[in-house]
Amino acid sequence: MNLTLRVWRQSGRDDAGRMVTYQVEDVSPDMSFLEMLDVLNERLIVEGDDPIAFDHDCREGICGMCGMVINGVAHGEQRATTTCQLHMRHFEDGATITIEPWRAAPFPVVKDLVVDRSAFDRIIQAGGFVSVPAGSAPDAHSVPVRKEDADAAFDAATCIGCGACVAACPNGSASLFTAAKITHLGLLPQGQPERLSRAKAMVDQMDAEGFGGCTNTGECTAVCPKGIPLDAIAQMNSDYLKANTK
Amino acid sequence: MKYSEGPEIRDTKAPSGPVEERWEKRKFSAKLVNPANKRKLNVIVVGTGLAGGSAAATLGELGYNVKSFCYQDSPRRAHSIAAQGGINAAKNYRGDGDSIYRLFYDTVKGGDFRSRESNVYRLAQVSVNIIDQAVAQGVPFAREYGGLLDTRSFGGAQVSRTFYARGQTGQQLLLGAYQALERQVAAGTVTMHTRHEMLDLIVADGRARGVIVRDMVTGEIERHLADAVVLATGGYGNVFFLSTNAKGCNTTAIWRAHERGAYFANPCYTQIHPTCIPVSGEYQSKLTLMSESLRNDGRVWVPLRMNDTRAPGDIPDEERDYYLERIYPAFGNLVPRDIASRAAKNVCDEGRGVGPGGLGVYLDFRDAIARLGRPAVEKKYGNLFEMYERITGENPYDVPMRIYPAVHYTMGGLWVDYDLQSTIPGLFVIGEANFSDHGANRLGASALMQGLADGYFVLPTTIGDYLAAGPFGDVDDEAVAEAEIRVRTKIDRLLAVNGTRTPDSFHRELGKLMWDYCGMERTEESLRKALERIPELRKEFWENVKVTGTNEELNQVLEKAGRVADFFDLAELMCLDALVRTESCGGHFRAESQDADGEALRDDEHFAHVSAWEYTASGEPVLHKEPLEYEYVKMTQRSYK
Ligand SMILES: Cc1cc2nc3c(=O)[nH]c(=O)nc-3n(C[C@H](O)[C@H](O)[C@H](O)COP(=O)(O)OP(=O)(O)OC[C@H]3O[C@@H](n4cnc5c(N)ncnc54)[C@H](O)[C@@H]3O)c2cc1C
Ligand code: SF4
Ligand code: FES
Numbered sequence: 001m002n003l004t005l006r007v008w009r010q011s012g013r014d015d016a017g018r019m020v021t022y023q024v025e026d027v028s029p030d031m032s033f034l035e036m037l038d039v040l041n042e043r044l045i046v047e048g049d050d051p052i053a054f055d056h057d058c059r060e061g062i063c064g065m066c067g068m069v070i071n072g073v074a075h076g077e078q079r080a081t082t083t084c085q086l087h088m089r090h091f092e093d094g095a096t097i098t099i100e101p102w103r104a105a106p107f108p109v110v111k112d113l114v115v116d117r118s119a120f121d122r123i124i125q126a127g128g129f130v131s132v133p134a135g136s137a138p139d140a141h142s143v144p145v146r147k148e149d150a151d152a153a154f155d156a157a158t159c160i161g162c163g164a165c166v167a168a169c170p171n172g173s174a175s176l177f178t179a180a181k182i183t184h185l186g187l188l189p190q191g192q193p194e195r196l197s198r199a200k201a202m203v204d205q206m207d208a209e210g211f212g213g214c215t216n217t218g219e220c221t222a223v224c225p226k227g228i229p230l231d232a233i234a235q236m237n238s239d240y241l242k243a244n245t246k
Numbered sequence: 247m248k249y250s251e252g253p254e255i256r257d258t259k260a261p262s263g264p265v266e267e268r269w270e271k272r273k274f275s276a277k278l279v280n281p282a283n284k285r286k287l288n289v290i291v292v293g294t295g296l297a298g299g300s301a302a303a304t305l306g307e308l309g310y311n312v313k314s315f316c317y318q319d320s321p322r323r324a325h326s327i328a329a330q331g332g333i334n335a336a337k338n339y340r341g342d343g344d345s346i347y348r349l350f351y352d353t354v355k356g357g358d359f360r361s362r363e364s365n366v367y368r369l370a371q372v373s374v375n376i377i378d379q380a381v382a383q384g385v386p387f388a389r390e391y392g393g394l395l396d397t398r399s400f401g402g403a404q405v406s407r408t409f410y411a412r413g414q415t416g417q418q419l420l421l422g423a424y425q426a427l428e429r430q431v432a433a434g435t436v437t438m439h440t441r442h443e444m445l446d447l448i449v450a451d452g453r454a455r456g457v458i459v460r461d462m463v464t465g466e467i468e469r470h471l472a473d474a475v476v477l478a479t480g481g482y483g484n485v486f487f488l489s490t491n492a493k494g495c496n497t498t499a500i501w502r503a504h505e506r507g508a509y510f511a512n513p514c515y516t517q518i519h520p521t522c523i524p525v526s527g528e529y530q531s532k533l534t535l536m537s538e539s540l541r542n543d544g545r546v547w548v549p550l551r552m553n554d555t556r557a558p559g560d561i562p563d564e565e566r567d568y569y570l571e572r573i574y575p576a577f578g579n580l581v582p583r584d585i586a587s588r589a590a591k592n593v594c595d596e597g598r599g600v601g602p603g604g605l606g607v608y609l610d611f612r613d614a615i616a617r618l619g620r621p622a623v624e625k626k627y628g629n630l631f632e633m634y635e636r637i638t639g640e641n642p643y644d645v646p647m648r649i650y651p652a653v654h655y656t657m658g659g660l661w662v663d664y665d666l667q668s669t670i671p672g673l674f675v676i677g678e679a680n681f682s683d684h685g686a687n688r689l690g691a692s693a694l695m696q697g698l699a700d701g702y703f704v705l706p707t708t709i710g711d712y713l714a715a716g717p718f719g720d721v722d723d724e725a726v727a728e729a730e731i732r733v734r735t736k737i738d739r740l741l742a743v744n745g746t747r748t749p750d751s752f753h754r755e756l757g758k759l760m761w762d763y764c765g766m767e768r769t770e771e772s773l774r775k776a777l778e779r780i781p782e783l784r785k786e787f788w789e790n791v792k793v794t795g796t797n798e799e800l801n802q803v804l805e806k807a808g809r810v811a812d813f814f815d816l817a818e819l820m821c822l823d824a825l826v827r828t829e830s831c832g833g834h835f836r837a838e839s840q841d842a843d844g845e846a847l848r849d850d851e852h853f854a855h856v857s858a859w860e861y862t863a864s865g866e867p868v869l870h871k872e873p874l875e876y877e878y879v880k881m882t883q884r885s886y887k
Contacts, residue, residue, distance in 0.1 A: 011799070012799065012800075028526075028527055028529065030526045030527060030639075031527070031529050032531070032637075034531065035529045035530070035531050038529065038531055038750070039529055042748050042750060042751070044794075045748045045792055045794050045803055046746065046747075046748060046792065048792075048794060049794070050794055050795055051794065051802070051803060053800055053802055055319060056493060057318055057323055057325070057492040057493055057494050058323075058325065058327065058328045058492045058493075059492070059493060059531065059532045059534075060328060060532075060534050060633070061633070062327050062328050062414065062417055063318070063323040063325075063327050063328065063492065064320075064322070064323060064327075065318060065319065065323050081636065085633075085636050085637075087636070087637070087639070089639060110463055110800060111463075111799070111800040114800065116319070117319055117320065118319070118320070118440065120320065121320050121321075121322075121428060121431075121438070121440075124424070124425060124428045125428045125429070125431050125432040126432065128425055128428065129383070129384075129425035129426060129428065129429045130382065130383050130384045130425075131429065132379070132382040132383055132426075133304075133307045134300070134303070134304040134307065134379055134426075134702040134703065134706065135375065135379070135702070135703070136382075137375070137378040137379045137381065137382035137383075138378065138382065139378055140337070140377045140378045140380075140381040140382075140395060141339065141394055141395065143381075144389075144392065144393025144394055145389055145393050146389075146393055147389045147390060147391050147393065150386050150387070150388070150389040151386075151389075153384070153386040154386035154388075154411055154412060154418070157386050157411075157418060157421065158414060158417070160417075161320065161322055161323075184384065184386065185384050188384050188386065190381065190382055190383070190384045191384050
């Protein structure tokens with residue numbers, strides 16, 4: 001396949017940035033999207049040009065490091081798929097593909113397609129944990145957990161912290177990410193003691209980082225590679241409300 | 247490559263006495279640090295995977311002043327996140343005859359009698375606490391309808407002791423450790439440095455006292471000083487270019503420590519995982535593992551005939567060779583990884599491989615679907631099937647999966663004693679980065695166990711014994727300056743070459759060479775060839791690599807070039823180690839050392855030792871042997887027939 005790529009290039013935080021067009025030839029349909037970019041970058045290096053910077057690590061959809069807005073959609077149009085899992089067989093020969101970084105004020109661009117998502121770590125710092133020092137835990141079987149609860153907690157816990165939900169949201173809200181953690185821990189008996197204080201601290205931190213509010217557009221869950229459902233946000237709001245009226 | 251032999255290592259600091267009492271004994275004899283003193287003691291932890299994340303969180307909780315580093319943008323992205331299958335623990339919740347002793351026994355045997363009994367026993371003991379800790383943190387392990395934890399049996403084990411969270415056990419365990427770590431960041435006991443790469447170790451007055459790191463966003467070279475340094479930087483499987491490791495996994499931190507004086511143990515012990523998705527083309531950037539739990543229900547086969555090009559569904563049962571079930575009737579599809587991998591290579595070498603280039607075997611769920619029904623199979627393996635289809639475009643419910651072995655894990659690593667301390671005082675090494683517990687072959691679901699055992703339970707105790715004598719005072723300025731100059735010189739050198747080949751093109755070539763000559767099967771001839779070829783390629787690298795841009799920016803080409811440069815040196819030591827060890831054991835298969843059935847043949851008389859390599863400036867390493875003695879598990883030739 002031959003493709004035209006329009007890629008966002010920005011040398012650093014203070015650069016205004018611009019779209020730059022590249023032609024790539026002989027792309028195999030079995031290549032992953034990132035392998036296609038690797039091939040382009042190899043060429044750019046040999047030609048002495050600055051290759052396109054992008055974040056990636058595991059390349060199997062679990063570390064949450066990769067992320068690009070592809071043809072206007074976070075992680076591309078393929079549902080429930082991270083950028084690194086996207087394969088070229090889903091594109092037409094001769095197509096033009098636009099590639100941009102996550103765009104949201106709390107995620108400043110570091111270079112090209114690389115953004116700073118440290119705000120997510122700070123939301124977790126605010127309360128996304130169960131306080132349990134190493135060595136103090138009771139036997140794992142001392143508290144049975146209903147299978148339904150364990151499964152639902154797992155589903156919420158699969159969030160990879162990629163930030164696509166923020167990039168897709170017209171308000172730049174981090175509600176889906178934050179709610180996923182609140183739901184995961186809030187569904188388990190181990191998470192109960194800190195449940196309300198956790199919800200309050202995390203939501204307040206999310207606001208302090210400058211993420212927008214949720215208006216239920218559902219764009220987040222549509223792009224979420226792990227299919228975190230919108231219900232999680234309702235759960236978060238309910239816990240948050242309870243925390244504030246307590 | 248020349249080498250010489252130095253004195254044996256006789257004392258690993260393990261207490262004596264009955265094996266089940268040794269860890270208790272060590273814990274009791276370890277000096278305690280006065281709580282008021284802890285805040286004055288600085289500890290650097292490099293790496294935020296299961297080992298480093300759990301260690302930094304625990305040390306912070308204990309009150310030490312911790313600095314934590316990782317090269318990703320968040321500690322949650324460490325490669326441990328990708329572990330799929332599960333974590334072992336001797337809980338015996340099933341009452342199926344498991345015990346600490348059995349896990350110990352299985353691990354020593356699985357490691358082909360090349361690990362230490364004391365360490366392995368401790369690992370089995372501590373395994374029990376890990377599950378308790380993880381559950382208390384809210385790790386959502388799979389559960390049964392009664393609300394209790396579910397387990398499964400995993401490659402090579404005849405008891406069901408593997409705890410799991412669907413196909414994402416590593417993710418859930420790492421998030422538990424990450425959350426504990428972030429809690430300490432909020433508490434102010436841990437300072438987190440993301441997008442920082444450790445490029446050198448500061449050794450002053452014979453002690454590890456800090457690290458030189460590069461801020462990967464600004465290029466700034468920073469010095470961080472401490473009373474002790476912990477390396478938890480993971481494995482070096484990426485020396486093969488293609489592996490199941492994340493793209494950023496590297497050897498730089500441990501190699502630099504090796505150059506500063508830490509011995510490197512058993513570098514040639516590499517684990518090849520039997521169930522990975524085969525290579526599809528030249529551009530391939532990494533290999534994806536399909537969890538080995540698939541072998542519980544999937545059956546491995548190839549056509550009986552050579553070059554059989556029929557679609558798998560058109561090949562009748564009597565023309566299929568379920569070779570693992572045929573050769574190993576007792577264990578069948580569940581034989582250990584090295585055996586399954588080599589068997590796959592053998593049938594492909596015979597010309598019976600399937601898929602592009604004949605480098606693949608089938609992993610077939612037809613019978614499991616017929617027996618259990620599709621919904622049951624879907625529930626167990628749904629996400630793995632989906633992952634497979636995403637990559638290959640084929641649906642494993644209809645067509646058998648194609649799998650082929652790939653490099654997965656490195657049992658070798660920096661040598662550590664029972665306290666997990668390297669040969670540099672004050673430098674501790676944990677997780678996959680050390681060599682300690684798996685011998686010549688690691689059992690499935692035991693790496694997560696070891697990483698968390700090291701980080702939550704072992705290191706926090708043993709490092710206290712070292713730190714009790716601290717704080718160690720000011721660090722000699724000259725030692726710091728020297729380390730910094732070394733880092734700057736190397737970066738300047740890389741930027742100055744301005745050749746015509748990319749770092750990746752060298753890495754690919756080195757990886758291919760290692761796979762061909764130091765991969766699943768090694769011979770004297772292949773290893774000699776590699777040892778001849780690696781220095782030539784390294785020379786070309788330093789004369790012809792092209793690194794674009796400057797140091798003072800986010801520069802992924804520069805990062806890559808630095809890592810590839812270190813892989814060359816490591817590759818050489820791996821080949822030397824493999825050449826010197828003329829026996830076969832675990833993941834190290836020397837074609838010259840096999841029995842009549844083609845099984846690995848150990849040579850206990852000459853090789854029942856750890857090979858610990860000392861770096862010397864002349865480039866000629868010194869080999870120190872640590873003899874291995876077995877008081878409990880009788881040395882036998884492994885047999886899975
Ligand atoms: C695909 C896959 C599946 C697996 N499945 C299982 C399984 O089911 N069960 C099991 O027990 N094991 C499994 N393993 C093995 C297991 O996941 C690893 O051995 C283990 O997670 C390693 O943990 P670690 O903490 O030692 O290192 P890692 O998790 O690799 O962490 C390394 C850390 O070091 C940092 N780092 C590295 N170099 C530097 C540097 N120079 N400067 C700064 N930071 C640095 C990284 O940023 C990272 O934070 C699997 C491995 C793979 C590849
Ligand atoms: S909720 Fe989904 S989109 Fe948002 S960070 Fe988590 S995985 Fe990514
Ligand atoms: S690179 Fe890890 S999720 Fe894409």
